[in-house]
Amino acid sequence: MAQQRNTPEERIRERNVRLIIKAGIEIFARKGFDGTRIAEIADASGLPKANVYYYFSSKEEIYTAIIAHLLAGWDDALKYISADREPAEAFRLYIRAKLDYTRKNLAETRLFASEIIQGARFLKKKDRQHMRDITDRHVAVVEGWIAAGKMLPVDPRHLFIMLWAATQFYAEFEPLAADGLKKARLRTEDYDAAATTIAETILRGILPSR
Amino acid sequence: MAQQRNTPEERIRERNVRLIIKAGIEIFARKGFDGTRIAEIADASGLPKANVYYYFSSKEEIYTAIIAHLLAGWDDALKYISADREPAEAFRLYIRAKLDYTRKNLAETRLFASEIIQGARFLKKKDRQHMRDITDRHVAVVEGWIAAGKMLPVDPRHLFIMLWAATQFYAEFEPLAADGLKKARLRTEDYDAAATTIAETILRGILPSR
DNA sequence: ACAAAAGCTGACCAAAGTGTCAACTTACTG
DNA sequence: CAGTAAGTTGACACTTTGGTCAGCTTTTGT
Numbered sequence: 001m002a003q004q005r006n007t008p009e010e011r012i013r014e015r016n017v018r019l020i021i022k023a024g025i026e027i028f029a030r031k032g033f034d035g036t037r038i039a040e041i042a043d044a045s046g047l048p049k050a051n052v053y054y055y056f057s058s059k060e061e062i063y064t065a066i067i068a069h070l071l072a073g074w075d076d077a078l079k080y081i082s083a084d085r086e087p088a089e090a091f092r093l094y095i096r097a098k099l100d101y102t103r104k105n106l107a108e109t110r111l112f113a114s115e116i117i118q119g120a121r122f123l124k125k126k127d128r129q130h131m132r133d134i135t136d137r138h139v140a141v142v143e144g145w146i147a148a149g150k151m152l153p154v155d156p157r158h159l160f161i162m163l164w165a166a167t168q169f170y171a172e173f174e175p176l177a178a179d180g181l182k183k184a185r186l187r188t189e190d191y192d193a194a195a196t197t198i199a200e201t202i203l204r205g206i207l208p209s210r
Numbered sequence: 211m212a213q214q215r216n217t218p219e220e221r222i223r224e225r226n227v228r229l230i231i232k233a234g235i236e237i238f239a240r241k242g243f244d245g246t247r248i249a250e251i252a253d254a255s256g257l258p259k260a261n262v263y264y265y266f267s268s269k270e271e272i273y274t275a276i277i278a279h280l281l282a283g284w285d286d287a288l289k290y291i292s293a294d295r296e297p298a299e300a301f302r303l304y305i306r307a308k309l310d311y312t313r314k315n316l317a318e319t320r321l322f323a324s325e326i327i328q329g330a331r332f333l334k335k336k337d338r339q340h341m342r343d344i345t346d347r348h349v350a351v352v353e354g355w356i357a358a359g360k361m362l363p364v365d366p367r368h369l370f371i372m373l374w375a376a377t378q379f380y381a382e383f384e385p386l387a388a389d390g391l392k393k394a395r396l397r398t399e400d401y402d403a404a405a406t407t408i409a410e411t412i413l414r415g416i417l418p419s420r
Numbered sequence: 421a422c423a424a425a426a427g428c429t430g431a432c433c434a435a436a437g438t439g440t441c442a443a444c445t446t447a448c449t450g
Numbered sequence: 451c452a453g454t455a456a457g458t459t460g461a462c463a464c465t466t467t468g469g470t471c472a473g474c475t476t477t478t479g480t
Contacts, residue, residue, distance in 0.1 A: 158408070258430080
């Protein structure tokens with residue numbers, strides 16, 4: 001019986017919770033918190049509504065579980081801004097990683113945007129503080145680069161907002177972005193072109209001209 | 211009785227429709243289409259629900275009326291990219307005007323964002339085409355500037371998306387932007403600083419170095 | 421002054437929503 | 451393999467929602 005240790009009941013629970021969260025991400029992203037009906041999540045996850053309530057006791061509980069799940073995967077894409085890199089490389093990597101993340105996690109990205117637009121009602125204080133801390137650390141690195149003459153004196157906070165905005169836009173506002181590019185849908189190569197244009201433009205804008 | 215000519219019935223209708231639309235903008239922006247309850251719009255506009263239905267026959271009709279109203283005010287802020295200007299001036303004006311518009315029309319801006327994130331379900335084909343046409347015209351101007359050596363060869367479509375993203379972000383994601391700037395709320399001077407950072411960074415990124 | 425048009429609204433429905441529950445089946449454990 | 455814990459679910463209770471309507475009041479043109 002040795003490695004039966006894989007908690008079989010946990011497996012069922014795990015699988016169903018995953019199904020519910022996956023369906024929830026899609027639907028919350030498209031409809032927002034108030035617009036989402038639990039029955040719709042149940043249908044999309046292939047479970048009866050009552051079964052959804054067996055795992056989650058309310059709509060809010062599903063939603064906050066999703067937000068937590070989403071923030072967990074966030075940090076990874078943002079680790080490139082560190083003082084031991086050269087600015088050009090750091091920003092290039094950051095921009096690519098961020099665009100890559102949003103492209104591969106469309107629904108999560110939109111859900112997060114939706115939550116913010118709707119007033120960040122369910123984003124925990126702790127989570128906001130965590131994001132602020134990361135920003136502060138990045139800002140400090142950029143200030144170091146500026147002091148070292150490796151970067152022009154650009155306001156680091158507005159710079160990061162600009163990067164955040166530019167890299168999120170394609171996923172969040174895909175219909176608009178596609179229209180702007182005269183395409184029916186965005187493809188990987190569009191994200192690549194975006195990364196190139198953003199990186200090259202911004203880098204020329206923040207690096208000392210040689 | 212002379213100048214009673216100001217169509218008195220029109221006045222009542224006008225006023226109430228305006229109240230409903232104003233309340234609708236706020237609530238649709240915060241809750242999205244599916245999340246908005248007509249009773250809430252009625253309360254916010256100080257009218258009984260049945261009175262709202264006297265002017266609009268459905269939720270969708272209110273919503274699309276708002277979208278139309280919003281797009282009408284859109285074009286104005288985007289008129290600065292024209293071939294008879296120098297790129298630097300044109301982009302500076304464009305960025306300022308766009309930020310200004312979003313700051314002064316927070317709810318509209320968020321409502322539009324909400325509509326796009328939710329899949330642009332109620333944005334009419336005609337309206338999307340109109341926006342595409344404007345973009346095409348701007349792209350042509352930029353291509354002219356590039357051909358004339360007044361700008362570096364930057365992909366104009368991605369450039370406009372970058373500008374769009376950067377200038378919308380502060381209004382749409384105010385809580386995030388405020389956190390990023392370490393402020394409780396955004397003020398006019400933050401929008402000014404944003405305009406400066408965006409304009410100066412982007413301009414260095416797209417103008418030939420002299 | 422007065423009829424017609426416009427505006428107003430409480431009360432009402434059918435449909436859809438959230439959340440509950442008791443009874444059933446399946447899975448695991450000793 | 452019996453007993454218990456976990457999982458499943460149709461049916462139900464209660465609330466909210468979009469939308470209607472008949473009859474009321476106000477405004478307006480003449």
